[in-house]
Amino acid sequence: MSGQTDLRRDGASSSESTRGRWQNRMTDILGSTYPIIQGAMRMITLGEMAAAVSNCGGFGQVAASGLSNDKLRAELKRAQELTDRPVGVNIPIYRPNAFDALEIAIEMGVKTVTTSAGNPAKMMERIREAGLRVVHKVSNESMAMKAQTAGVDAVVVTGFEAGGHIGRNDVSTLCMVPQIADAVDIPVVAAGGIGDARGLVAAFALGAEAVEIGTRFVATSECAVPTFFKERVCLASSDETFILGKKEMPIRVLRNKATETVEKMGEEEADEFLKQSGDSSYVTEGGNRENATMPCGQSVGVVKQVMGLEQVFVELVEQAVCISERLGNLFGGGER
Numbered sequence: 001m002s003g004q005t006d007l008r009r010d011g012a013s014s015s016e017s018t019r020g021r022w023q024n025r026m027t028d029i030l031g032s033t034y035p036i037i038q039g040a041m042r043m044i045t046l047g048e049m050a051a052a053v054s055n056c057g058g059f060g061q062v063a064a065s066g067l068s069n070d071k072l073r074a075e076l077k078r079a080q081e082l083t084d085r086p087v088g089v090n091i092p093i094y095r096p097n098a099f100d101a102l103e104i105a106i107e108m109g110v111k112t113v114t115t116s117a118g119n120p121a122k123m124m125e126r127i128r129e130a131g132l133r134v135v136h137k138v139s140n141e142s143m144a145m146k147a148q149t150a151g152v153d154a155v156v157v158t159g160f161e162a163g164g165h166i167g168r169n170d171v172s173t174l175c176m177v178p179q180i181a182d183a184v185d186i187p188v189v190a191a192g193g194i195g196d197a198r199g200l201v202a203a204f205a206l207g208a209e210a211v212e213i214g215t216r217f218v219a220t221s222e223c224a225v226p227t228f229f230k231e232r233v234c235l236a237s238s239d240e241t242f243i244l245g246k247k248e249m250p251i252r253v254l255r256n257k258a259t260e261t262v263e264k265m266g267e268e269e270a271d272e273f274l275k276q277s278g279d280s281s282y283v284t285e286g287g288n289r290e291n292a293t294m295p296c297g298q299s300v301g302v303v304k305q306v307m308g309l310e311q312v313f314v315e316l317v318e319q320a321v322c323i324s325e326r327l328g329n330l331f332g333g334g335e336r
């Protein structure tokens with residue numbers, strides 16, 4: 001297995017026992033060592049990032065959004081050259097080339113796709129025919145129920161804290177995950193606000209069977225965003241994000257001069273600004289910390305340092321074990 005990182009605390013060469021402990025319904029669906037999904041990020045999480053995450057034992061995925069069919073094929077090929085671990089593709093269903101992206105995923109041997117921003121029922125027939133697994137992103141209970149009825153394998157529940165596009169209902173991960181975990185039979189993945197092992201363990205306590213992480217992964221050596229973006233992520237506190245495009249497609253970003261201007265606008269004018277500024281400005285040349293759109297979640301407050309992905313995974317996994325032991329002692333230990 002190329003580049004598979006061993007995350008055992010004793011540093012021994014085999015990761016079998018660690019893997020055994022972390023296996024659940026989600027690792028079965030994803031084919032990953034850990035139930036940790038790298039959130040798709042438009043024009044950022046391409047082949048190299050996806051492969052790097054999968055090599056750490058997580059589930060890396062290429063964001064199809066904004067890519068031509070040839071570029072998506074090339075990025076998947078790149079990922080598959082860099083890892084023999086499963087890598088997924090995120091397909092925003094409302095985009096005109098969503099079905100092309102699905103066909104490319106099938107052609108390239110992808111086993112699990114994630115879908116977002118649309119009704120997954122449209123794609124289920126083809127997904128099942130091709131034998132793929134599918135995890136669909138939702139932001140409220142009724143969307144989760146519809147996705148389950150459509151036949152998806154799991155849902156990612158995105159809370160209001162998350163970086164990037166969020167739902168319109170202002171409900172936190174803390175409240176939405178247990179509600180949806182109670183409502184559906186399929187596994188729930190928690191997304192939004194998970195910046196370290198404390199958030200990961202909390203998500204599992206809420207009933208999630210995996211986590212999806214975006215903001216923490218922005219501040220990694222492997223993430224293809226400009227240095228000024230990573231620096232802002234390391235310095236910002238949780239109250240330094242702002243929701244752009246409240247009416248059309250709300251997106252949580254870091255506050256800067258550009259968002260200050262938008263804050264003074266009415267909702268319609270703000271939506272128009274968002275459309276015109278385009279959502280790729282943070283990866284193109286010429287952007288800077290004051291004029292770029294930098295999607296970012298409230299978990300930014302616990303992200304203090306740019307690290308290699310391997311170190312992020314080591315910390316997530318090792319600290320989750322320590323926290324669980326501490327909580328086990330607190331709740332389960334001692335005399336009654």
Ligand SMILES: Cc1cc2nc3c(=O)[nH]c(=O)nc-3n(C[C@H](O)[C@H](O)[C@H](O)COP(=O)(O)O)c2cc1C
Pocket residue numbers: 038039040041042043044063065090116137158161162163164165191192193194195212213214215216218294295296297298299
């Ligand atoms: C820079 C950035 C770009 C993102 N772009 C997308 C995207 O294109 N499509 C999508 O479905 N989610 C996108 N997201 C959301 C992530 O996939 C993930 O669900 C979210 O970041 C999880 O919340 P967290 O940021 O609190 O970890 C983005 C997030 C960030 C931080």
